[in-house]
Amino acid sequence: MKITRRNILKTTVAASVTLAMPHxxxxxxxxxxxxxxxxxxxxKVGLLFSLTGSLAVPEEDSTLVMQYAIDEINKAGGVxxxxxxxxxxxxxxxxxVYSEKAKELILRDKVxxxxxxxxxxxxxxxxxxxxxRDHLLYYPTCYEGAECTxxxxxxxxxxxxxxQDLIPFMVQQFGKRVFFVGxxxxxxxxxxxxxxxxxxxxxxxxxxxxxxxxxSSEFGPVLNKIRDANxxxxxxxxxxxxxxxFHKQFKQEGFKVDKMPxxxxxxxxxxxxAMGAEFGAGHFLSAPYFQSLxxxxxxxxxxxxxxxxxxxxxxxxxxxxxxxxxxxxxxxGFEKAAAAVGFENVTPRIIRDHSGGVRVEDxxxxxxxxWIDEDNFNTWLKPKIGQCQADGTFxxxxxxxxxxxxxxxxxxxxxxxxxxDGLKAPDGKIRKNVI
Amino acid sequence: xxxxxxxNALILGVSIASIWLIAALGLTIIYGTAGVINMAHGExxxxxxxxxxxxxxxxxxxxxxxxxxxxVIVGLVLERCLIRYLYNRPLDTLLATYGxxxxxxxxxxxxxxxxxxxLAVPExxxxxxxxxxxxxSVFRVVVLLVTTLLVLALWLLFYKTRFGVQVRAVxxxxxxxxSFGINSGRIYMMTFALGAGLAGVAGALFGVLxxxxxxxxxxxxxxxxxxxxxxxxxxxxxxVASGATGELQSVFAFFTNDTLxxxxxxxxIVVFLRFRPQGLFxxxxxxx
Numbered sequence: 001m002k003i004t005r006r007n008i009l010k011t012t013v014a015a016s017v018t019l020a021m022p023h024x025x026x027x028x029x030x031x032x033x034x035x036x037x038x039x040x041x042x043x044k045v046g047l048l049f050s051l052t053g054s055l056a057v058p059e060e061d062s063t064l065v066m067q068y069a070i071d072e073i074n075k076a077g078g079v080x081x082x083x084x085x086x087x088x089x090x091x092x093x094x095x096x097v098y099s100e101k102a103k104e105l106i107l108r109d110k111v112x113x114x115x116x117x118x119x120x121x122x123x124x125x126x127x128x129x130x131x132x133r134d135h136l137l138y139y140p141t142c143y144e145g146a147e148c149t150x151x152x153x154x155x156x157x158x159x160x161x162x163x164q165d166l167i168p169f170m171v172q173q174f175g176k177r178v179f180f181v182g183x184x185x186x187x188x189x190x191x192x193x194x195x196x197x198x199x200x201x202x203x204x205x206x207x208x209x210x211x212x213x214x215x216s217s218e219f220g221p222v223l224n225k226i227r228d229a230n231x232x233x234x235x236x237x238x239x240x241x242x243x244x245x246f247h248k249q250f251k252q253e254g255f256k257v258d259k260m261p262x263x264x265x266x267x268x269x270x271x272x273x274a275m276g277a278e279f280g281a282g283h284f285l286s287a288p289y290f291q292s293l294x295x296x297x298x299x300x301x302x303x304x305x306x307x308x309x310x311x312x313x314x315x316x317x318x319x320x321x322x323x324x325x326x327x328x329x330x331x332x333g334f335e336k337a338a339a340a341v342g343f344e345n346v347t348p349r350i351i352r353d354h355s356g357g358v359r360v361e362d363x364x365x366x367x368x369x370x371w372i373d374e375d376n377f378n379t380w381l382k383p384k385i386g387q388c389q390a391d392g393t394f395x396x397x398x399x400x401x402x403x404x405x406x407x408x409x410x411x412x413x414x415x416x417x418x419x420x421d422g423l424k425a426p427d428g429k430i431r432k433n434v435i
Numbered sequence: 436x437x438x439x440x441x442x443n444a445l446i447l448g449v450s451i452a453s454i455w456l457i458a459a460l461g462l463t464i465i466y467g468t469a470g471v472i473n474m475a476h477g478e479x480x481x482x483x484x485x486x487x488x489x490x491x492x493x494x495x496x497x498x499x500x501x502x503x504x505x506x507v508i509v510g511l512v513l514e515r516c517l518i519r520y521l522y523n524r525p526l527d528t529l530l531a532t533y534g535x536x537x538x539x540x541x542x543x544x545x546x547x548x549x550x551x552x553x554l555a556v557p558e559x560x561x562x563x564x565x566x567x568x569x570x571x572s573v574f575r576v577v578v579l580l581v582t583t584l585l586v587l588a589l590w591l592l593f594y595k596t597r598f599g600v601q602v603r604a605v606x607x608x609x610x611x612x613x614s615f616g617i618n619s620g621r622i623y624m625m626t627f628a629l630g631a632g633l634a635g636v637a638g639a640l641f642g643v644l645x646x647x648x649x650x651x652x653x654x655x656x657x658x659x660x661x662x663x664x665x666x667x668x669x670x671x672x673x674x675v676a677s678g679a680t681g682e683l684q685s686v687f688a689f690f691t692n693d694t695l696x697x698x699x700x701x702x703x704i705v706v707f708l709r710f711r712p713q714g715l716f717x718x719x720x721x722x723x
Contacts (some may be wrong), residue, residue: 009594050548052541052544053650054650054653056544056549056649056650057549057550057551057648058453060548060549060550167538184694210692210693211692211693211694212693212694213693213694213697215653215654216654216693217641217644217645217646217654218451218454220450220451220685220695221444221447221684221685221688221689221693221696222693223686224440224443224444224689225689226449227440227570228440241646241648241650241654243644243649244551244645244646245644245645245646248643248644248645249572249644251561252560252561252563252567252572252573252574252575253562253563253570253572254562254563254570254572257646263458270550273550273648274550274551274552274554275553275646276553278561279561289608313550315437343635366623379500402561404700
């Protein structure tokens, strides 16, 4: 065939039509995305976190700890006797990349589940894709709730678990006058709505509520207002780099931690290390996990993780632990599903349906026993309150006695109850995939 | 909301202004002299913070020595190795410096990892002074002092030295200056090194106030560009623009909240630029 413009055009058109063919065979929206498992081949899972950009600080740790967990599971014989193979992608802290990569993981790499996201914005960016393909997302961090999809399993604390103990504890220890500071996006605002409910129950008084643009590092005006209001403590939902700036400027502006501590939902080991222990010391954090938890399982986890090639950042914290636990939630759910329907018939949806009630016992879970709720597929866990010490580690000052039930609609009783099949409104109607 | 709080807000405004100005100083000089829109300015700020961190971490230098050292390191090393090849291609510089910014960000990430670094400062910097009901943070005063000193030094450099005369000559007419024997390439080189060095100092200061991260530059560079545009690309313009917006930001935030204050300032700036697109004090002949 002579090389002419027409021939090149013809070949290109033919080639692109052929390449586009798989799209013709794709199942329609809502249909199960068929099994991709074959005997003798590893189980592929997607790791969808940001390795570059502004979210890399927490999400790189998530990728590392996930790889560590997969190595550990594979060494111990894998899942249902088959090793897991991670497909690692970089979402570049860009929400459009998240959704693009989620599609790639499902359609091209044919993973059986995706572990990913840190911010609510990235979760909301990929959820439509995950739901459309009836796929499965493990979301391993704290979040605000008010979602009821049939395709997610969350291993972090919900807003109701996070502040239920923290607010009464702070009110009792320091006084009832409180000032809320948060980053300006959905998670802090929803968390603060929850916190207000607990504050009212504890007899507290809200003096002010300020939000700072995400990523902003100027806290002068907010600290001025706090100085004016003179609260007994500050409740903070400031995240990331801003959080570090907030704690630093708190001390630099002459605030004293023993007179007005900050009670935070996010300032963990990674943050106190980055800000310097002298800026973190004395402040409080509510989380289900602390590196300093004194249990044999946690000692083993911290020691062997930090020694492994994945422990290069030198710390473990709640977000990493929730990610680590999610790998074992996956293992347990998968094995239950495989036992019920046979290995080759396992699909993301079948894993999800078998994950309700799955337990990660305290000889595996560094935070202690946790289990997955049978209705809303969030996690039953024990929130703990830690106080940062002079060396940057946390001393646990209070731990919940019983496991706290996850309730994604705790402050929206009118919305209904999240069940396995969808959001059940008070009038009995069920709506699927509410985000 | 009494007089004391308002006074607090006004003083904070000066501090915010000095932070914005020090982020914008280097950018102003590079833009004002060579007309180069330096997209890598934020990353130069980031490099300044990292070079102070390195000097502290590897050589154990005290913080106050790291400040001038970061100036030298960032300014000279980077200019010599990279930027000097980009002069005299005005349109390309925008893209090229953007590329440089990506390379710098990734390079630092590969070298140091993406976890934040910690800059240690003397204990005295982490405290505050109370004057009646007015609270003044010591470190913010340090930033203010450094900024004032730099502005003074730059003014002396540009208006009282032979080098300054040459810079202004090149700014007004490159060809004419060249025919008088002024090496414009050398002037560009030196002003870029100076601008980059100023970014280095900014980085060393911001690392203490906030965070040292490969991505930290992005949060300052927009504000810095804004100051340069409003100021019209001149030193005096940037000083006045930072002063005014810093105060407005602080006072608006005092009466409303931080987010709304930013919004109001952006609206004011858009309205201002609608009626005075050349900025506050436009440089005569800076356009070419």
